[in-house]
Amino acid sequence: MRLLAFSGRTAKEILRDPLSLGFGLGFPLVLIFLLSAIQANIPVSLFEIQSLTPGITVFGLSFMTLFSATLIAKDRESALLQRLYTTPLTARDFIFGYTLPILPIAAAQSVVCYIAGIALGLPVTVTIVYAVLFIIPVSLFFIALGLLCGSLLGVKQVGGICGALLTNLTAWLSGVWFDLDLVGGIFKKIANVLPFVHAVELERAVLGGNYVAIFPHLYWVLGYAIAAIALAVYFFLRQMRRQ
Amino acid sequence: MNAIETKKLTKRYKDLTAVDGLDLAINEGELFALLGVNGAGKTTTIKMLSCLTKPTSGDAYLNGNSILTDTANVKKCIGVSPQETAVAPNLTVKENLELMCGIHGFSKEKKERKTAELSEQFDLGQILNKRAAKLSGGWQRRLSIAMALIGEPNILFLDEPTLGLDVLARHDLWEIIRILKDKITIILTTHYMEEAENLSDRIGIMKDGHLLALGTAEELKATAKTEKFEDAFVAIINEGSEVVI
Numbered sequence: 001m002r003l004l005a006f007s008g009r010t011a012k013e014i015l016r017d018p019l020s021l022g023f024g025l026g027f028p029l030v031l032i033f034l035l036s037a038i039q040a041n042i043p044v045s046l047f048e049i050q051s052l053t054p055g056i057t058v059f060g061l062s063f064m065t066l067f068s069a070t071l072i073a074k075d076r077e078s079a080l081l082q083r084l085y086t087t088p089l090t091a092r093d094f095i096f097g098y099t100l101p102i103l104p105i106a107a108a109q110s111v112v113c114y115i116a117g118i119a120l121g122l123p124v125t126v127t128i129v130y131a132v133l134f135i136i137p138v139s140l141f142f143i144a145l146g147l148l149c150g151s152l153l154g155v156k157q158v159g160g161i162c163g164a165l166l167t168n169l170t171a172w173l174s175g176v177w178f179d180l181d182l183v184g185g186i187f188k189k190i191a192n193v194l195p196f197v198h199a200v201e202l203e204r205a206v207l208g209g210n211y212v213a214i215f216p217h218l219y220w221v222l223g224y225a226i227a228a229i230a231l232a233v234y235f236f237l238r239q240m241r242r243q
Numbered sequence: 244m245n246a247i248e249t250k251k252l253t254k255r256y257k258d259l260t261a262v263d264g265l266d267l268a269i270n271e272g273e274l275f276a277l278l279g280v281n282g283a284g285k286t287t288t289i290k291m292l293s294c295l296t297k298p299t300s301g302d303a304y305l306n307g308n309s310i311l312t313d314t315a316n317v318k319k320c321i322g323v324s325p326q327e328t329a330v331a332p333n334l335t336v337k338e339n340l341e342l343m344c345g346i347h348g349f350s351k352e353k354k355e356r357k358t359a360e361l362s363e364q365f366d367l368g369q370i371l372n373k374r375a376a377k378l379s380g381g382w383q384r385r386l387s388i389a390m391a392l393i394g395e396p397n398i399l400f401l402d403e404p405t406l407g408l409d410v411l412a413r414h415d416l417w418e419i420i421r422i423l424k425d426k427i428t429i430i431l432t433t434h435y436m437e438e439a440e441n442l443s444d445r446i447g448i449m450k451d452g453h454l455l456a457l458g459t460a461e462e463l464k465a466t467a468k469t470e471k472f473e474d475a476f477v478a479i480i481n482e483g484s485e486v487v488i
Contacts, residue, residue: 005345009331009338016333016374079327083387086293086323087346087394088315 002089006097014067014105024067024109028060032116046179053117054131054203055176057110058196061135061142062170064106066162068146072098073155076239091237098150099143106139107132131207137218137225138199144228151235174200195224246271246398246428247292251301254287254452261287263452264301269445271397274420274429276439278476279449285432286326288449289400292430293323306397322396326403328383329390332376336367336386339375343393361389365419381412388419398428405438417442436473448479455479 014020032052039047046052075081084094110132118124149162171177174196180188191197198220205213247269254262262284269275277285290296292303294314302309308316330339340361344354362368365385370378375386384404391399401420405413413435420442423429433439439446440460448456448463456463456479460472467475467482 001348002346005342008345009334009342012338013331013333074332077327078332079325079329080331082295082325082327083323083329083390084346085295086318086321087343088318088348089346 003093003097006084006089006093007101010071010098011101011105013071014102017067020063020067024060024063024105025112027063028056028109028113029116031059032056032113032120036120046176049117049120049122050207051204052176053113053122054207055174055200057113057131057135058138058174058199058203059167059170059176060109060113061106061139061199062162062167064102064109064139064142065146065149065166066158067105068098068102068143069149069153069158069162070155072147072150072236073153073158076150077155085240091240094240095147095233095236098147099140102143102146103136103139106143107135110135125209127207127209131203134202134206134214134218137221138202141195141199141221141225141228144225144232147232148228148235151232151239169194170196173197176200195220244271245269245304246273247303247305247430249288249292249301249303252288252291252298252303253300254284254291254296255299260452262291262298265452265454267447267454267457269428269430271428272425273444274424274431274442276443276446277430277432277449278434278436278439278446280480282451283449284452285449286402287452289323289402289430289432293321293400294318319394320397321400322391322394322398323400324384324387324391324402324404326406328380328387330375330383330386333374335372335374336378337362337371339386339390340367340393343390347394357393361392364422365389379412381408381415384408384412384416385419388416392423396427398430399423401429401431403432403434405433405435413438436476440472448476450480455482 035047035052036049114122114128114132146162149158153161173191173194175191180191180197198217202214202217202221205211205217245268247267249265249267252262252265253260265288277288279285287296291298292305292310294310294317298310302311305317306320308320310317331342334342337358340358341354344357349357362371365388367386367389370382375383378386388401388404405416408416417438420429431442443460445457445459446463447454456466458466463479464470464472464475467478469475469478
């Protein structure tokens with residue numbers, strides 16, 4: 001009951017923010033259509049719809065970090081969290097209440113991206129459903145990262161770090177915009193030890209029905225998701241105690 | 244019976260002692276104002292009493308429940324309206340009230356009854372469907388206090404409730420606080436001398452973590468030998484020695 005009330009509030013705060021909707025849903029859609037238009041004129045295998053849609057879907061999830069971190073940072077700065085810490089809500093209610101409602105939003109965003117992909121020629125197969133399901137561990141990573149950043153940073157810092165830095169890192173180091181082999185060297189090595197490229201390759205493998213190829217990408221994603229959740233819970237509880 | 248009793252309540256942050264051995268008893272139904280210049284220890288005291296911050300030493304009892312060992316029961320009997328406007332901005336006024344009902348685990352019937360009751364008490368009817376972010380500062384403070392009262396607390400903490408409000412909004416809020424008086428115990432921190440003088444049953448003046456003076460506004464004026472309460476406050480703060488009446 002308590003968790004439900006708090007979760008409902010989290011969802012309403014995010015869905016009623018026009019910037020959230022604009023960036024979370026609108027921006028990935030614009031990118032899919034724009035890059036597909038480029039592909040139609042100058043064919044690049046990277047921008048073929050089977051390859052592009054999973055990439056943009058993962059890129060869109062970086063906005064979940066921004067939503068989650070901004071909400072928590074705002075709640076800290078406005079003292080709403082301080083008020084709620086004096087109520088019977090428990091630490092578990094706060095952590096689940098901030099993370100769980102964003103999961104269906106992330107899934108809905110992925111569904112919208114795949115619908116756009118279908119409109120642009122992505123073949124309708126059951127693997128699209130699996131691809132949406134495999135978005136869950138990727139989403140957990142991005143949402144937990146939001147909880148972590150929201151617990152550590154102020155609203156302005158969240159805007160800079162999650163809004164600008166993370167979205168750019170996700171874009172550059174995921175192999176969505178350009179083939180990482182083209183850059184190679186240290187850049188590729190760094191990209192390969194971060195989760196973004198693995199999340200994209202995981203989605204591409206699932207969408208392509210190439211289930212053997214989901215490994216080791218799934219391990220990378222799960223490992224980062226678990227680490228992000230553990231760090232997020234630790235730092236959220238720490239700021240809670242510091243109140 | 245005492246609603247609040249503190250025993251040598253102390254909070255230290257590294258080299259700074261924010262509250263130093265505070266001994267205080269506040270009666271049930273009393274409106275108690277805590278005054279002091281910035282950094283006196285007022286907000287830290289409220290944070291400790293509302294279980295937001297653990298004391299370094301000492302203890303406090305709220306309705307007989309220890310803030311160290313009975314935090315769940317303490318949280319059940321308190322309501323807090325923090326210094327900043329602590330409302331959910333994208334939720335309507337009604338949804339903010341319902342959120343607090345949900346957090347306190349109220350049934351659907353109780354939620355509806357409580358929302359209607361507080362909307363009427365705080366005259367929120369006309370703005371019930373307006374988003375909190377769109378409200379003026381005065382209305383946000385009203386909503387903030389209404390939210391603090393949802394859990395039917397016996398003890399209400401109001402941390403600088405009229406800070407930054409214009410004269411009319413401040414007087415409106417004073418009326419609300421007067422209505423609440425006697426029904427529940429209220430701890431009020433403020434920088435406005437006339438607010439403390441007009442509303443409080445007793446006033447405590449803090450400086451550097453110590454309680455310097457304690458008494459009614461009249462008693463404090465008599466002790467400081469001043470006609471105005473503000474002058475009494477300044478005299479007591481400048482004197483710096485304890486004047487507990």
